[in-house]
Amino acid sequence: MAHYPVLLNEVLEYLSIDASGLYVDCTLGESHYAEAILARLDTGRLIAIDRDRDAIESARRRLSEWGERVSFHHGSYGDIETMLGAERPQGIVADLGLSRGQFETPERGFSFQQNGPLDMRMDRTQQLTAATIVNHYDEREIADLIYGFGEERRSRRIAKAIVRGRPIRDTVHLAGIVARAVPRTPRMKIHPATKTFQAIRIAVNAELEELDRFLETAPLLLAPGGRMAVVSFHSLEDRRVKQAFRGWQAREVLEPLHKRVVRPTDQEIAENPASRSAKLRAAERTLNSWLPLN
Numbered sequence: 001m002a003h004y005p006v007l008l009n010e011v012l013e014y015l016s017i018d019a020s021g022l023y024v025d026c027t028l029g030e031s032h033y034a035e036a037i038l039a040r041l042d043t044g045r046l047i048a049i050d051r052d053r054d055a056i057e058s059a060r061r062r063l064s065e066w067g068e069r070v071s072f073h074h075g076s077y078g079d080i081e082t083m084l085g086a087e088r089p090q091g092i093v094a095d096l097g098l099s100r101g102q103f104e105t106p107e108r109g110f111s112f113q114q115n116g117p118l119d120m121r122m123d124r125t126q127q128l129t130a131a132t133i134v135n136h137y138d139e140r141e142i143a144d145l146i147y148g149f150g151e152e153r154r155s156r157r158i159a160k161a162i163v164r165g166r167p168i169r170d171t172v173h174l175a176g177i178v179a180r181a182v183p184r185t186p187r188m189k190i191h192p193a194t195k196t197f198q199a200i201r202i203a204v205n206a207e208l209e210e211l212d213r214f215l216e217t218a219p220l221l222l223a224p225g226g227r228m229a230v231v232s233f234h235s236l237e238d239r240r241v242k243q244a245f246r247g248w249q250a251r252e253v254l255e256p257l258h259k260r261v262v263r264p265t266d267q268e269i270a271e272n273p274a275s276r277s278a279k280l281r282a283a284e285r286t287l288n289s290w291l292p293l294n
């Protein structure tokens with residue numbers, strides 16, 4: 001979960017904003033990045049994307065003073081190519097994961113600290129919810145997704161307990177079942193249900209598929225010399241970003257803007273411990289790759 005705004009100065013530095021440019025914020029969230037980008041534009045524009053309609057609606061109000069300079073798209077950044085049409089931005093940023101508002105609103109069902117429904121949809125217009133996975137998927141499927149998306153070694157035990165515990169009513173009920181299946185050991189720094197919740201959330205929102213679709217298309221949409229910055233919060237995401245950027249570098253489409261992955265400063269981590277797992281990767285579209293690639 002992200003507290004705000006994470007790695008904002010670094011993102012702005014790597015985007016190196018041109019006041020007359022076109023920018024895309026693929027994860028509008030609570031508009032911190034969006035506002036900071038807009039404040040650096042004069043004739044430039046910002047396209048803001050989020051798959052959460054609530055985020056779009058609150059941002060429309062919060063960013064109303066910018067008028068036509070900002071436009072909004074409800075949908076997934078996996079569809080960025082369709083959303084942009086013929087537009088070729090100077091910068092694209094994605095700050096992955098959940099916003100604090102989503103996490104801290106119990107009715108959204110992302111948290112086990114506060115009770116809520118088994119929902120976990122970022123886009124509440126989609127059908128699949130956490131309840132379907134938890135109460136209807138078979139044990140093997142649940143074990144596989146907890147292992148794959150939660151990197152949880154004890155996935156089989158947890159899946160068995162989930163199936164035995166059905167029907168599971170809400171987030172606190174689910175967290176209790178997981179905690180009883182894998183009791184906390186003194187060395188454990190996180191709640192025993194953290195990885196399971198992460199895994200179910202990733203599955204509900206098809207997060208890794210959407211990220212892959214984004215990473216496969218976004219670099220080719222940048223204007224020559226345009227820049228792209230991606231902030232991720234766990235290794236499953238960062239690994240994908242790293243590999244995708246390497247692939248684009250091999251095709252001479254992107255050039256990395258830093259040697260080592262960029263992390264929050266000690267000061268940012270001290271002020272905002274939730275930023276500690278954040279990693280930023282940024283790259284620039286090469287000038288000689290402005291030809292259609294297949």
Ligand SMILES: C[S@@+](CC[C@H](N)C(=O)[O-])C[C@H]1O[C@@H](n2cnc3c(N)ncnc32)[C@H](O)[C@@H]1O
Pocket residue numbers: 002004005026027028029030031032033034049050051052055075076077078095096097098099100122210211
């Ligand atoms: C970490 S928050 C972004 C915070 C934002 N940078 C800010 O300054 O407030 C992530 C946001 O991305 C959205 N999101 C996650 N996956 C998405 C996707 N595939 N497509 C579009 N938006 C997505 C979430 O709904 C959430 O609002």
